[in-house]
Amino acid sequence: MTQTPATPLPPPKERRRLREAGSLTQAQVATEVGVSRETVRSWETGRTTPRGRKREAYAKLLTSLSENVQPEEDTPTEQTVEEAVEQTVEQTVEETAEIAKLAVPLPEPPPVQPPPAPLTPAQAFDALYAFCAPALVRQTYLLSGRRELARESVERAFQIAWQRWPEVAVDRDPAGWVRSVAYEYALSPWHRFRPRYRHPEPPPPAPADRALLTALLKLPPSYRRTLLLYDGVGLGLAETAAETEASTPAAANRLLHAREALAAQLPELSDPTELRRRMTEVASTGRLHAAKPPVVRFVGERRTVFWTRAAIAFTVAIIGATTFTVRVAPTHYEPPVPLGERVEGVPPRLAQGALSEAEVQLRDRLRTGMTSGPERLAPLSR
Template sequence: MVTTTQNPAGPLPPPNERRRLRESRSLTNAQVAARIGVSRSTLRAWESGRRVPHGREGEAYARLLRALAAPAAAEDTSTAEAPREQPTAAAPALAPAGHTAVGSPAPLTPAQAFDALYAFCAPALVRQTYLLTGRRELARESVERAFQLAWQRWPEVALDRDPGGWVRAVAYDCALSPWHRFRPRYRHPEPPPADPADRALLSALLKLPPSYRRTLVLYDGVGLDLPETAAETEASTPAAASRLTHARAAVAARLPALSDPAELHRRLLELGSAEQVRAAKPPVVRTGTERRNVFWTRAAIAFTVTIVGATTLTLRTAPTHYEAPIAPAQAVEGVPSAGVMGPLSPDQQALRAKLRAAARGPERLVPEPG
């Protein structure tokens, strides 16, 4: 049973009320967690009642809830503690059109919100994707493709609790697609990093299975906790823990200096930052998405017109009534084959007599030689 605790900042409301207060001000888990300085999984545990807030974070959470419950919540939420730097590249605060986020002077347009998300997440996401693939161009292409899909489905992505996580999952799926091996431009490996240590670490990563590599990058590279890593890799928490253990052991077997998770985390960040992999500008991604949409719309219209034309031609040229098929020919037995002109043989003479008797008509006139 969950009980309300007492702390120096005052009593906390029940767990369900905590979530209601946050949603009443259109705040996401990422926004509130960043204001308090905790991870999103910790905030979800506080809202579900599985964990009790305590310490400085608990005091900041209590002050934030009181500010949300107060009439002037928009002005009071600024008293919460400043967020500390998080290892996870969380998405910035996004407000859908027609809604004003707490503390923001005006709602962002869809293009402005998309550009803010892209500018915040794309640079780090390209470096993370490079750790998965070892290919600079494929990393940039995968991130741009993920943001293009996000712009196509922006009403859904903007209301997601973690827009950055949505884009990251799509980018990782695009980067790890097995179909890239059939593309001519990706059949040959790219030049490895110049630093021997970076080259050895990237080689150890690329020798891992894709699922193990993704789990290791999410947990030790991005900084997600185990439940979030399991959810993003579509695996159970024990399966994600097993993949992480085996991936760390494989990397440590090749590079014993990286057996410490903290050192591995530092080296992954250094490897991603050492490569000059840059993403395109947000307007380029948006315009590319719009051109792609126009192309596929026109292609769909042209295909539909072709189908309609073919159907109309078929209806105009198809027969309107049933025509019985012609019966197959049958062979007549007993008819002699055509031979060379000359006197009739006895068998032929007998056949002629038989035919004449069956006809019972006048004898055919035969010209006599003069």
């Protein structure tokens, strides 16, 4: 199978000259050939070459124009000059872009940094503990007035957080979650029955610190917690109300009453800024060091293992008792013993008592009558 040779076309500049000599615009040529104006412009600049039926139609049009055109170049019309200027500007822009590409090297793209490796649960827990534990121990000390209880409350809160880490890790405020658990544990009324917390701890050595801590401990637990969260931690009123599980008006009233009670005992602390500074100083005077994160995780895991084993042992004991009861229980129904019924025709049972006259006569006759057989041996007294 042979291919038809392509129809010859004049050079690009000759194509444009023939069109201009025939007083035709690029739009008119595009209409005649059946293409767009941009395609005709590309043909005349030499960027593209027509093919197939478009090439034959374009060659036929150029041939007809070359037959009608005089050898002398006619004066270009107003439309031709406009197109020539547009074509020149376009070629200049293209040449400038090519030169710029050759002259100025393109900057190399920055190397793609690999995404950071995600933290393991233990690393995330240790980071949260290192960030929150020191300040949380000092806050709990102001809340309870006991150093050992403050450390125990924070460690217990983080142990519970480690047990429920999938829940805490996705919480909107993990620090607030741990703080709420630590405060609840520190304010539990059951600590008063523990032997180690029956007697108060020695107060701070400075009189001013001792007076402030005493005034704080005289406040009700709910007032003390609200004051610590708002003036000590710096939470907003809405966040304070949410953490104390109270309404916003109730939290505002507790805060006002707590400030009034402190100002009545310590007038110099009526300013909230001064109160916050003094609470920070009191909390920083004692040596309140929290345990290391691995220790807290290890103790929490041991506690979990202990209670898990205790639950398993209790369950096994219940199953054993149930099995024993099933084995020794009767396998058939035994009806209960019915109540006694009265039987007729049985002579009444006589009880021992005085002999009747007939019985007395019978007894005398038996004693005096002769009996057969050997004589009765009677013992002789000496």
